[in-house]
Amino acid sequence: MNTSVVICAYTEDRWDDIAAAVASVRAQTVPARELLLVVDHNPELHLRLKRAYPDAIVLENAHERGLSGGKNTGAEAATGVYVAFLDDDAVADPGWIEGLESAMAQPGVVGAGGATRPLWATRRPRWFPVEFDWTVGCTYKGMPETRAPIRNVMGGNAIFRREVIGAVGGFSTGIGRSVEGGKSRPLGCEETEFCIRLTQRLPGSVLLFEPSAGIGHRVPAARETFRYFRARCYAEGLSKALVTQSVGSGDGLASERSYTFKTLPLGALKGLVTLRPGRSVAIVVGLAWTTWGYLVGKARR
Known part of the structure; x- marks a missing residue:
C-alpha cells in the first residue's frame, strides 16, 4: 500500500458526493495506504466527517483558504510514497489507484493523471464541444488517448511522489477562486502551475497521462448552461495569466x-x-472568451 489518497472538501452541500468519493476509494483493487479528508475552513463539516469516517484522517486546512491550501495540508500529513488527489464530487473506478501506481513505476515519472469523464446531471448539451470538457473538469479532445508524457495533469485525478511536492514548494495559494465585482470567479490552474514549476525545478522529471486510471466527475445542471461555459472560459484566461506570470509564457x-x-x-x-x-x-465563443480573460489578466499585472 503505497498511495495516500487526499480528498479536499469545503461544503456540506456536497455531502452525498463526498460519501460517493470515499466509497469509491474504499472499493479499489489496490487499497490506499490511508484516506485523508481535508476540510477547507468549515468546522461543522469537519466535525461531521470525523464522526462519519472514524477510520479516515480528517484534517482542517492548515493554510490559506482554497484548494491549494487543502492539497498542501493533505500532502504534508500523508505518509505514503505517493499522494493521489481525488475531487470531492468525483468517483474513482475500481482500478484507479492500480492504474496510477502503474504509471508511477515508469522510469523518471514523478506524477501522473488519469482519464476523467463527465457525469452529466441530465445529458451532454448538443452544443457542448468535447474540446471544452476541461470547463467541467474533465478530459478533453486534444489530450492523449494512450499513456503518454504530458505537460500537466488535471488536479481532480492526479498522483505525485510525496517528496517532490514539498521539494518544489507545494501548490501555489496565489492561484484559485477569487471575488470580482461581488461574484466568485471559478479560477483554477493550480495543478498546471505546480506541474510546470515541478519540471522546471527538477529537470528530467516526467509527467504521464494514464487512461486506465479513470474517474467520473459530476457535472451539475448549473454547469450545463452556456452562461457557465462562457464564465468558465473567461476565468481560465484569467488563470492562465497568473500561470504565465509565475512560470513564464x-x-x-x-x-x-x-x-x-x-x-x-x-x-x-x-x-x-x-x-x-x-x-x-461554442468553440469560437469559448476561444474568444478565454483569450479575452487572458488579456484582461495580463493587463492587470
Missing part, C-alpha cells in the same frame, strides 16, 4: 498553442460537417 502556454491552432479549428470544422453548428459556435 514559454512553458505556461506551450500546450495551448497546439490546442488553439490545431485541435480547435478541426473541432469547429467537424461541427459544421456533422451538421452541429452549435458546437462550432
